[in-house]
Amino acid sequence: MxxxxxxxxxxxxxxxxxxxxxxxxxxxxxxxxxxxxxxxxxxxxxxxxxxxxxDGNSRQNLATFVTTWMEPEAKKLMSECFDKNMIDKDEYPQTAEIESRCINMLANLWNSPDHETATGTSTIGSSEAAMLGGMAMKWNWRDKMKKAGKPTNKPNMVMGANTQICWHKFCKYWDIDAREVKSEGNRFTLNAEEALKLVDENTIGVVVIMGSTMDGKYEPVKEVADALDTYQQQTGIDIPIHVDGASGAFIAP
Ligand SMILES: Cc1ncc(COP(=O)(O)O)c(C=O)c1O
Incomplete structure (x- = not known):
């Protein structure tokens, strides 16, 4: 049987x-x-x-230029918190306090003068950070356009063709036209000159990556920021930048 x-x-x-x-x-x-x-x-x-x-072996994943190894104590601390509902800050105030200190440390790393009161949040990964940062840019742009009595139905975002897939997901979810700076010759990242050709008053922001997913290269944040400042002086249109520091945010400073 x-x-x-x-x-x-x-x-x-x-x-x-x-x-x-x-x-x-x-x-x-x-x-x-x-x-x-x-x-x-x-x-x-x-x-x-x-x-x-x-599954693949994460220790051998060199695709995103970051290490996945961590001390056993870090794993132990993580497993001690698995059963906590982290979003419930009343029930787990000390977890919330430690999260807040981590945000302060990151702000300090980036020379924020007010790092002890810096605002931020933890996220599950950089994809979630991209969603939150992108949404903030969209809402700010929408408020600005509404105040100016202009239409808000055609937002766009400028990024290099090398951006991580999360930015394409963001644009799809939030109905935003993703405008890509194409790679050319030996240039696999975005640059100020090419990014500027794609921006207009419907641009909610430009994504600049510190740690391109393709080759680990840092995109020229200052060059793009300066070019957008000049563009603002000439046109009155203020376009923000989102620096995607998925792999470089802890290393670059
Ligand atoms: C530049 C960049 N942005 C965003 C992401 C998305 O990060 P996550 O997989 O943690 O959501 C990655 C991941 O490789 C990345 O390299």
């Missing part, structure tokens, strides 16, 4: 049939539904642990 069951399960694509020898492994475990019966935690751990071997 059991043999038949195992055979049937083997033939059925939607079940996972583990090869371990423990008694409970003689039953197949469904892949897409919660099993009717419980399974021992160590069995579940082994199963999922082994499935994850199929």
């Amino acid at each position: 059991r043999e038949q069951k195992v055979k049937a399960a083997l033939e059925e694509e939607s079940v996972l049939t583990p090869t371990y020898a423990s008694r409970e492994m003689t039953e197949s475990i469904p892949k897409h539904a919660i099993p009717k019966q419980s399974t021992a935690p160590e069995t579940v751990y082994n199963l999922i642990h082994d499935e994850l071997i199929m």
